[in-house]
Amino acid sequence: MARSIWKGSIAxxxxxxxxxxxxxxxxxxxxxHMVDSKNHARIRYERVNADSGEEVPWDRMVRGYEYEEGQFILLSDKELESVEPKLTKTIEISEFVKLDEIDPLLFDKPYYLEPDKRGRKAYALLREALRKSGKAGISRVVIRTREYLSAMFVRDDVLVLMLLRFPQEMKASAKLDLPVSSDKEWQPAKREMQLAERLIDEMSEKWNPKNYHDEYREALMEYIEKKIRSGDTVEDVKEGDEEEPKLKGNVVDLAAYLEQSIGKKPKAAAARKKPAAKKTAKKAVKHAKKSASKKARRSA
Structure with missing residues (x-):
């Protein structure tokens, strides 16, 4: 049985x-963990006064807000409690919005809502109403001592409560150096666009998250277990560095690259089973660029 964080109610x-x-x-x-290579002992971090260098005991530690350099406002636990949100166990839906209108960048952390035996019928009613409408219920919820904005929607037979980031927590993209879509310099040629759309269609699959997993974690654990089995005598495994293909000149023939890509869609299962897939892909890109270059010279 799943361990719940708290029990309350949906309003x-x-x-x-x-x-x-x-x-x-x-x-x-x-x-x-950080370990001393000399005797393999765990490294302990200390609470040290930045000026005196002495260790600070827990009973002298307070929270402070630095409003100017070196100038702090001290806040006691009681003062912080006075401005904390009122602890409530009610998720009160204030409005409903279309789920697809919520920017996915605002999604933060998901929770499941499980009904009490007394609320199963009402739970099913809300679930099916949300499913049919395609909408999400917006609410504020207090978890531990912090208030969060949240969206409630349906996944399979469960109501999901997704904590949302506030818009102020997102960085604006306006300061990034991007090719402006309205600038003619960056407008794709008609043939390039057709080929790009064709390639996207060819590589399109039905989304199945089960096809993906944390390959880095698996590789790391496999390597760690190998070291344990061998008594820590395994040599470091280092792959040779591969240089990225270099472009000749500033003009790139996108249509040629897209033509080379069409019909060569990698199979997802094969890609997962063969670790060398990345190297093969790099060679394919390199070959495509050579072919495009030869084609351009012949046309000239």
Missing amino acids: FGLVNIPVSLTGAEVRPDVQL
């Missing part, structure tokens, strides 16, 4: 649905 108009909130994500990270 859907005058309908009250008792639920429990459960984390929906698992992070099986490989934990690496």
Whole structure:
């Protein structure tokens, strides 16, 4: 049985649905510790006064806000508690919006909502109403001591509560140096666009997240287990550095690259089974560029 973070209720108009909130994500990270190479002892971090260098005990530690360099406003636990959001166990839906209108960049952390036995019928009602409408319920929820903006929507037979980032937490993209879509210099040629669309169609698949997994974590754990089995006598495995293909000149024949790509869509399963796929792809790109270059010389 999943461990719930808290038990409360969903307020859907005058309908009250008792639920429990459960984390929906698992992070099986490989934990690496900082260790002294001399005697393999764990490294301990100390709380040190930046001016005196002396270690500071816990009972002297307070929180402070630096409003100017070197100038702090000290805040006690009691003062912080006075401005904390009112602890509530109610997820009160304030409005409904189309789910596809919420920018995916605002999605932060998912939770599952599980109904209490008394609220199963009302839970099913809200779930099916949301499913049919394609909308999400917007609400504010307090988890531990922090208030979050959230969106409630349906996935399969479960109501998902997705914590959202506030728009102010997102960096604006306006300061990035990007090719402006309205600038004629960056307008794609008709043939390039047709080939790009054709390649996208050819490489399109039905989304299946089960096809993807954390390859780095698996490789790291496999290597660690190998070192353990061998008594830590395994030599470092280092792959040779490969140079990225260099472009000749500033003009790139996109149509030629796209033509080379069409009909050569890699199979997802094969790509996962063969670690050398990246090297093969690099060789293919290199070959495509050579072919395009030869074609250009012949045309000239």
